[in-house]
Amino acid sequence: MEQWEAVLFDLDGTLIDSEHFYYRSWQPILAENFGLTIDFDDWLRLFAGHTLLRNIEFLKTNWGIETSEAFMWKETRAAYAQADMRTIALMPHAEEILQQLKNAGKRIALVTSSYQTTVDTVLGHHGLLGYFEFFITRECVTQAKPNPEPYLQAVSRLQMPVAQIVAVEDTATGLRAAQTAGLACIAVSRQAVERARLTAADYIVENLREANDILL
Template sequence: MFLVKNAYFYAMKHMQAVLFDLDGTLIDSEHFYYSNWKPILQKNFGLKIDFEDWLTFFAGHTLVRNVHFLREKWGIETTDEFMWKETRAAYARADMRTIGLMPHAKEILEDLQQAGKRIALVTSSYQTTVDTVLGHHGLLGFFEFFITRERVEQPKPDPEPYALAIKSMALPADEIVAIEDTSTGLKAAQGAGLSCIAVSRQQVERERLSAAECMVDNLAAVREILL
């Protein structure tokens, strides 16, 4: 399904470069993160959340922001260090290599590469996550570079990650398009002057992605727009 707000997107086939988000866009990781945060929050703080809560309040944000949000919304006093230690241990036990790709992820990367488009990744995840998950699926070679959490001072929704990607591409912003699945990423991309294709099936996210120039359900639809 296409929700196109601007005829400009009919010119997407002329874009020279594509910047992909990672979590929820190329990899189906939100259930993984939710299933690991849920028992930590319940065991340590008595907070019970369901998957819709995860999507509504936590998905697309950094650990630091989520720790602040726990304090702000529920009065939970914890630290970045504690949640980092707990979540990293949980991720290791669960094995991030079990995270699957989003439908059509490999195909769109193959087709964009074949079409001569430049491809890079802009994510709030760390390089270790990128290496583990995309490495397991054999996709690292598709990307010209990776803008990860440790490379920026201010992560999404700040535009810094995308501004750095534009600088690394050495292309005008109007020749680059971002692919995002959350309002956090959308705000970052548009703040850096980029057009953004929003791709999500989650209703709670789709409602927050209304500012995107174009909204689609899946990566096959993104491919149709770009190629």
């Protein structure tokens, strides 16, 4: 069994159960403004784990939808505020895995494509900010996942060999970023559609308790 000394967690879909929240916020915007209807599996398969700019480009490429980053930023932020991000629940066993890793003396950091405001709102609401040594958020990087820049920045801050560090991710986008940075990756998803895209991971599990068994 590998002896990892540091664990880099993704946020959305990994530590917090946010994908339904984002789907419920995006779907009315797409339907009302562009006449596009997607279901939750479509969201997971086509949009989850990507940046706003990438999703805008994806809408144009695949459906010919012309919109701007400024418009989608305004619409999505308004939807998130109305829905209240503090209602986003933790993934099962999220606090448990963080506590056990801390007790074991492991270094813990967060590497996410979300903004620091989201991190502060959701993890702050659940009282989990103190578990993390640092946060690599969207503001910190020029290129978000699947580019390896977020993980390379985290490795630089840890000042540890990559062999001692593992990433925990829930999407193919995050997996690609971690592996391109030279990291081992535990993929965790309860969604079958997502697990089918994660076969390149070092381990694939359905929940954080199973991930914890691998880490400790």
